[in-house]
Amino acid sequence: MHYALIMAGGAGTRLWPVSREHMPKPALRLYSDDSMFQIAVKRLDPLFTPENIFIVAGKDHSHVLAEQVPSIPAGNFIDEPMGRGTAPAIGLAAVHLAAIDPDAVMAVLTADHHIGNEAIFREVIAQAIEAAQSGYLVTLGIKPTWPSPEYGYIEQGERLSEFDGFRAYKAEQFVEKPSSAKAQKMLDLGNYSWNSGMFVWKVSTILEEIRMQMPELHGSLMRIAKALQEGTYEEVLAQEWPEIEKQTIDYGVMENASRVAVIPVDMDWLDVGNWASLKTLLPADKLGNSVRGDVILEDSSCNLVMGGKRLIAGIGLEDLIIVDTPDTLLVCHKDQVGKVRDMVARLKQEGREDLA
Amino acid sequence: MHYALIMAGGAGTRLWPVSREHMPKPALRLYSDDSMFQIAVKRLDPLFTPENIFIVAGKDHSHVLAEQVPSIPAGNFIDEPMGRGTAPAIGLAAVHLAAIDPDAVMAVLTADHHIGNEAIFREVIAQAIEAAQSGYLVTLGIKPTWPSPEYGYIEQGERLSEFDGFRAYKAEQFVEKPSSAKAQKMLDLGNYSWNSGMFVWKVSTILEEIRMQMPELHGSLMRIAKALQEGTYEEVLAQEWPEIEKQTIDYGVMENASRVAVIPVDMDWLDVGNWASLKTLLPADKLGNSVRGDVILEDSSCNLVMGGKRLIAGIGLEDLIIVDTPDTLLVCHKDQVGKVRDMVARLKQEGREDLA
Numbered sequence: 001m002h003y004a005l006i007m008a009g010g011a012g013t014r015l016w017p018v019s020r021e022h023m024p025k026p027a028l029r030l031y032s033d034d035s036m037f038q039i040a041v042k043r044l045d046p047l048f049t050p051e052n053i054f055i056v057a058g059k060d061h062s063h064v065l066a067e068q069v070p071s072i073p074a075g076n077f078i079d080e081p082m083g084r085g086t087a088p089a090i091g092l093a094a095v096h097l098a099a100i101d102p103d104a105v106m107a108v109l110t111a112d113h114h115i116g117n118e119a120i121f122r123e124v125i126a127q128a129i130e131a132a133q134s135g136y137l138v139t140l141g142i143k144p145t146w147p148s149p150e151y152g153y154i155e156q157g158e159r160l161s162e163f164d165g166f167r168a169y170k171a172e173q174f175v176e177k178p179s180s181a182k183a184q185k186m187l188d189l190g191n192y193s194w195n196s197g198m199f200v201w202k203v204s205t206i207l208e209e210i211r212m213q214m215p216e217l218h219g220s221l222m223r224i225a226k227a228l229q230e231g232t233y234e235e236v237l238a239q240e241w242p243e244i245e246k247q248t249i250d251y252g253v254m255e256n257a258s259r260v261a262v263i264p265v266d267m268d269w270l271d272v273g274n275w276a277s278l279k280t281l282l283p284a285d286k287l288g289n290s291v292r293g294d295v296i297l298e299d300s301s302c303n304l305v306m307g308g309k310r311l312i313a314g315i316g317l318e319d320l321i322i323v324d325t326p327d328t329l330l331v332c333h334k335d336q337v338g339k340v341r342d343m344v345a346r347l348k349q350e351g352r353e354d355l356a
Numbered sequence: 357m358h359y360a361l362i363m364a365g366g367a368g369t370r371l372w373p374v375s376r377e378h379m380p381k382p383a384l385r386l387y388s389d390d391s392m393f394q395i396a397v398k399r400l401d402p403l404f405t406p407e408n409i410f411i412v413a414g415k416d417h418s419h420v421l422a423e424q425v426p427s428i429p430a431g432n433f434i435d436e437p438m439g440r441g442t443a444p445a446i447g448l449a450a451v452h453l454a455a456i457d458p459d460a461v462m463a464v465l466t467a468d469h470h471i472g473n474e475a476i477f478r479e480v481i482a483q484a485i486e487a488a489q490s491g492y493l494v495t496l497g498i499k500p501t502w503p504s505p506e507y508g509y510i511e512q513g514e515r516l517s518e519f520d521g522f523r524a525y526k527a528e529q530f531v532e533k534p535s536s537a538k539a540q541k542m543l544d545l546g547n548y549s550w551n552s553g554m555f556v557w558k559v560s561t562i563l564e565e566i567r568m569q570m571p572e573l574h575g576s577l578m579r580i581a582k583a584l585q586e587g588t589y590e591e592v593l594a595q596e597w598p599e600i601e602k603q604t605i606d607y608g609v610m611e612n613a614s615r616v617a618v619i620p621v622d623m624d625w626l627d628v629g630n631w632a633s634l635k636t637l638l639p640a641d642k643l644g645n646s647v648r649g650d651v652i653l654e655d656s657s658c659n660l661v662m663g664g665k666r667l668i669a670g671i672g673l674e675d676l677i678i679v680d681t682p683d684t685l686l687v688c689h690k691d692q693v694g695k696v697r698d699m700v701a702r703l704k705q706e707g708r709e710d711l712a
Contacts, residue, residue: 017669296702298695310682311711313373313699316689317676324685326666331687333672339654343669346652355667 002105002129004048005093006040007197008057008065009083012112013344013356014274014337017328018306021356024061026111027068030272031281040111041069043118047125048107054078054096056089081241086197087252088244091210091217094203095225105132106206108199108249114281116268124265127166128200134162136261137209137254138200139171141193143266147183151271152176152195152250154262155186171260174250193264195250209253217252220244274337275321279304293324302334328355358461358485360404361449362396363553364413364421365439368468369700369712370630370693373684374662377712380417382467383424386628387637396467397425399474403481404463410434410452412445437597442553443608444600447566447573450559451581461488462562464555464605470637472624480621483522484556490518492617493565493610494556495527497549499622503539507627508532508551508606510618511542527616530606549620551606565609573608576600630693631677635660649680658690684711 012025019025026037034042044053050071057065059079066077078093090108097104107125115121128138141154157170174195178186186192211218220240227236254260272278282290282304289297293307300317307324314322319334332340347356368381375381382393390398400409406427413421415435422433434449446464453460463481471477484494497510513526530551534542542548567574576596583592610616628634638646638660645653649663656673663680670678675690688696703712 017667296699298699299692311373311684311708312687313684314687315695315699316692317687320673320687322685322687328667328669329678329680329685331668331670331673331676331678336655336672339671343652343654343671352667 001052001101001103002048002107003097003101004044004053004107004109005090005097006037006053006055006109006111007086007089008037008055008061008111009080009089010112013341015272015278016340016344017323017325017330017355021353022060023064024058025272026057027061027064030278031114035068036114036272037065037111038068040109040113041072043115043121044109047122051076054093054106056080056093058083081238083246084241084244085246085252086249087210087214087247088217088220088241090199090206090249091214091221092224094207094210095221095228098203098207099225099228102204104203105129106201106203108197108201110197112272113196113198114268114270114272116270118267120265120267124166124263124267125200127163127168128263130165131160131163131168131261131263132200132202132205135202135205136160136168136259137205137257138168138261138263139254140196140198140200141262141264142196142269143264144183144187144192144194147180147187148194149177149180149183150273153178153183153186153192154195156191156193156262156264160261166263168261168263171254171262174255193262194269196269199249199254205259206253209257213256214247214252217244217247274340275304275323275332276334276337279321279334304334357408357457357459358404358463359453359457360400360409360463360465361446361453362393362409362411362465362467363442363445364393364411364417364467365436365445366468369697371628371634372696372700373679373681373686373711377709378416379420380414381628382413383417383420386634387470391424392470392628393421393467394424396465396469397428399471399477400465403478407432410449410462412436412449414439437594439602440597440600441602441608442605443566443570443603444573444576444597446555446562446605447570447577448580450563450566451577451584454559454563455581455584458560460559461485462557462559464553464557466553468628469552469554470624470626470628472626474623476621476623480522480619480623481556483519483524484619486521487516487519487524487617487619488556488558488561491558491561492516492524492615493561493613494524494617494619495610496552496554496556497618497620498552498625499620500539500543500548500550503536503543504550505533505536505539506629509534509539509542509548510551512547512549512618512620516617522619524617524619527610527618530611549618550625552625555605555610561615562609565613569612570603570608573600573603630696631660631679631688632690632693635677635690660690 008026012019027035029035054076056078062077131138153175155172157172160168227233284290288302291305295305295307295312297314300314303320305322321332323330344356364382368375383391385391410432412434418433487494509531511529513528516524583589640646644658647661651661651663651668653670656670659676661678677688679686700712
């Protein structure tokens with residue numbers, strides 16, 4: 001069987017002040033009446049039934065997410081006691097799925113990416129499942145549209161001839177967020193994809209890779225797996241998890257794994273990482289303003305205004321992000337959205353966790 | 357006797373959203389714990405006792421102002437049934453003062469101007485009272501510090517030799533808000549002052565000028581004066597006032613009056629007309645930011661942030677005015693503060709008087 005694992009951890013501090021400690025990014029309704037998490041679940045239909053969709057999220061976030069998608073069984077929410085990065089989170093989910101079905105194929109999916117063409121998305125996931133059944137660690141590559149220095153890249157090697165229904169390539173190399181110059185070079189070469197953070201593999205394959213490359217994590221996971229059988233899961237998880245080292249799946253496994261395939265896809269994809277990227281998803285008026293709520297703008301262009309019930313009056317504004325919440329207002333120049341995260345860090349440092 | 361008349365009418369829409377229909381500009385605490393009205397009263401001490409200070413204001417505003425300055429007798433608040441400009445307002449006050457004291461000298465003063473040097477202010481008012489007793493219509497001229505196109509100007513003629521304790525000049529000409537080029541010329545010539553809107557005269561002198569130049573207004577005022585004696589003031593005022601034509605004292609009287617004197621004064625004066633001019637009164641940090649309330653700024657310079665209880669986080673902002681109130685937020689570029697008034701007009705037009 002194949003299963004979807006939606007990664008819904010992560011605070012999304014770059015979308016503060018709408019995202020908060022207690023209200024994670026996937027739960028936000030940013031560009032639709034549905035939350036990003038609800039959208040991420042809906043686009044899996046009919047490839048995965050709700051029973052086959054699992055979610056890994058912070059313990060404090062699961063109930064918010066579960067409420068938003070009541071069709072998914074409560075037992076499918078896998079709680080992380082605390083964030084330890086994608087490698088442990090994926091390992092933990094793999095342990096759960098292996099307990100249900102040792103031959104399971106798992107599609108590791110995101111909840112904070114916009115995918116414009118969902119039919120293509122499902123098609124490529126189906127192809128990736130086929131490749132995963134042959135033992136590959138499959139990554140979904142996104143055809144780059146500009147030389148972004150904010151994404152990781154994957155170099156495509158030779159085409160894998162065993163798949164003739166679709167194009168899959170040997171993944172030659174993972175490239176961390178590059179300089180703009182290097183990004184431009186990769187865009188020109190044409191054989192690089194953005195690393196979407198979406199992967200498909202057999203649980204047995206990924207657990208074997210973890211065993212070889214992250215033996216300590218593997219040891220923890222095996223003790224957790226045993227506890228799952230013996231009915232001591234909660235205690236053992238609470239004991240093991242804090243000791244586990246933080247690591248991403250890219251660093252921890254993918255970069256040095258042997259049988260990695262990449263399937264490049266063009267599906268109108270966007271990492272809704274910050275307010276500037278969200279802006280590109282929202283409809284804009286003739287002057288490029290995207291507004292929500294009770295907003296009046298005069299002599300203003302290319303702004304994003306996320307209002308609420310209060311009136312927001314803007315005069316003579318350009319390239320600003322204005323986000324209004326009941327207890328906090330953010331006004332930020334579009335070129336500086338990267339610093340929103342620093343603002344949240346500063347608030348925490350100053351003991352103002354209630355606003356962070 | 358001499359009396360102060362503080363003109364506290366006018367909505368001050370350029371300081372929206374803090375100023376509102378029901379909360380006029382003089383009542384606002386903009387740059388001090390005291391409101392501008394309280395400051396305007398305090399700086400009269402000891403030249404005028406509270407009993408000798410009169411206020412003319414809109415009917416809906418008097419109670420707010422009266423609450424702020426309980427030392428002033430309730431009977432000294434002269435209510436305008438509706439705004440009719442400065443000429444009728446001054447005429448109405450003159451009628452009241454004449455009923456108390458036909459030889460009264462009245463100093464017409466403002467409540468929305470900042471005066472840095474209050475000792476000089478009181479000194480010049482005392483001089484103006486002396487000139488007024490000789491039958492002059494005296495205007496306070498402000499020594500211009502830059503070629504402002506936003507103020508009216510007064511040309512100084514020959515010095516009035518009858519006053520040797522101070523310098524008073526014949527006012528040759530009133531100039532409406534000029535072009536910048538014309539303003540520069542007047543600044544260079546050196547014999548022009550800004551028209552401060554502050555005047556001193558005998559009530560008999562101003563009423564006689566109104567009789568000659570604005571006979572219709574004078575007729576109304578005389579009927580109101582008679583009613584004041586006969587105990588039918590409220591009814592007659594309610595009847596006369598709506599019929600009175602709107603007019604400023606400058607247009608209606610000063611520009612064509614014969615015995616007009618100007619006393620130029622340098623007393624650190626500022627018309628707190630809009631958010632940009634208020635900004636110049638407020639202390640600023642090294643980067644030129646003036647903030648009030650719970651505000652955190654990063655990479656931001658030369659902004660005015662008037663916050664309240666909510667956190668305002670600003671990142672990468674320059675030359676912005678941010679004014680937060682419970683029901684409305686204004687974000688405005690400093691060069692566009694003149695358009696705040698248009699925003700208020702637009703709200704009224706759209707039937708949103710509750711926010712205007």
